[in-house]
Amino acid sequence: MKTHTFTTAEKANGSATDFLADGLKSPTNRNVMVAAGNTPLELYRRIAERQLNLAHLNIFALDEYVGVPRDEPRNCANLLRRCVQQAWGIPPAQFHTVSSLEADAVASMREHERLIDQAGGLDIVILGLGQNGHLGFNEPGSAENSPGRLLDLDPVSIEANRTWFAGDYAPAKGVTVGLQTILAARQVLVMAYGAHKTTAVRAMVAGPRGSQCPASLLQGHGDVQVFLDAAAATDLPPSP
Numbered sequence: 001m002k003t004h005t006f007t008t009a010e011k012a013n014g015s016a017t018d019f020l021a022d023g024l025k026s027p028t029n030r031n032v033m034v035a036a037g038n039t040p041l042e043l044y045r046r047i048a049e050r051q052l053n054l055a056h057l058n059i060f061a062l063d064e065y066v067g068v069p070r071d072e073p074r075n076c077a078n079l080l081r082r083c084v085q086q087a088w089g090i091p092p093a094q095f096h097t098v099s100s101l102e103a104d105a106v107a108s109m110r111e112h113e114r115l116i117d118q119a120g121g122l123d124i125v126i127l128g129l130g131q132n133g134h135l136g137f138n139e140p141g142s143a144e145n146s147p148g149r150l151l152d153l154d155p156v157s158i159e160a161n162r163t164w165f166a167g168d169y170a171p172a173k174g175v176t177v178g179l180q181t182i183l184a185a186r187q188v189l190v191m192a193y194g195a196h197k198t199t200a201v202r203a204m205v206a207g208p209r210g211s212q213c214p215a216s217l218l219q220g221h222g223d224v225q226v227f228l229d230a231a232a233a234t235d236l237p238p239s240p
Contacts, residue, residue, distance in 0.1 A: 001224040003205060006115070009042075009193040009229040016191060016227040017046040020126070023187065024054055029123040031116065033177065034084050035062045035136065036076035037164070038127035039191050041083060048087035058119055059090050060112065061097040063136040064126070065161060066092035066150060068100045069170050075100050098175055102150070105175040109148035113181055122185035129192040132156050133200045133213035135182055137174030142214045147178040179214060187223045190215070195231040202235040 006012040020043065023029055034040070054148060064076045072078065078095035085095040096115055099108040132140055132154055138156045153161070153174050162170035183187070192201050204215035206227065211217070218224045 001205060001219055001226060003226045003228060003233070005228045005230060005233045005236075008228050012191070012193065012227045012229050013046060015041045016043055016225075017050075019225060019227075020124075020189060021047060021050055021052060023124050024057065025052055027056065030056060031058045031060065031119045031121065032124050033060045033062055033116075033122050033125040033182075033185065034080055035126055035128050036079045036149060037128050037225065040126055043126070043191065044083045044087065048083075052088070052198070054088045055091060057088070057090055059084055059088075059096065060116055060122070060177075062125075063174055064098045064100050064105070065169070065171040066100055066102050066105050066173040066175055067171050068165070070100055072100075072169070073107060074165055087201060100175075102173065105150045109150070109175050109177070113148045113177065116177075116181060122181065123187065124189045125182055125185040127182075127188065127190045129190055129197055129200050129215055130157060130206060131160065131196060131200055132214045133203050135179065135214050135218075137176035138179050138182075138214045140212050140214065142179055142211055144183065144211065144217050145178075145180045147180055148176060149178060149180045150175045181216060188218060188221060188225070190218070190224065190226045191228075192232045193229045195234065197232040198235050201226075201228060201232045204233070206237055 068075045098112050203213035209216045211221045
């Protein structure tokens with residue numbers, strides 16, 4: 001795991017954009033998984049600003065809120081459709097999401113992971129980091145070999161969801177790609193900004209590797225690039 005720490009989130013985003021743009025342009029990279037939420041939005045905007053030819057990419061959503069209407073503009077599918085698929089010029093048929101309806105969520109995720117396997121696995125995964133160390137909606141306690149699934153969310157995640165939806169919704173369930181699929185990706189890019197992510201960043205980078213902090217399981221991966229601002233990196237031990 002390689003950490004890149006910058007004085008501000010703006011500088012971290014600039015470096016992350018340079019790094020990601022090179023990866024996305026490579027013809028050997030075709031399958032990209034993207035997270036929704038606040039953290040990666042500026043990265044997506046900066047990639048769009050470069051007007052790269054990315055029509056060769058297949059884009060897969062990481063997860064989805066469950067119990068939120070499918071036409072809600074802030075759910076993962078609609079947010080990523082605007083900020084990634086449309087903004088990056090990805091053909092609609094190459095953009096894959098999962099359902100926010102509880103009755104459809106499990107079958108939708110099984111099909112999602114089947115499509116990823118059929119495409120040859122993920123080349124790049126773009127992730128934020130939950131305050132409790134979750135990746136997607138893989139909450140603490142998630143097994144390293146966990147498949148995609150529907151699950152109940154931790155209280156800290158529910159409150160983060162309430163904030164995201166400005167109190168209109170507070171989803172208590174989520175459907176997510178499993179850690180097994182995330183960890184099998186050839187390259188992982190993680191972003192974490194702000195003092196509220198300090199504890200999770202330390203657990204991810206320096207804490208013991210285990211299911212108590214799902215992000216710590218990335219310690220065993222061969223190519224993880226972590227972009228941090230100074231506030232999020234405050235509690236990291238000094239580099240050797």
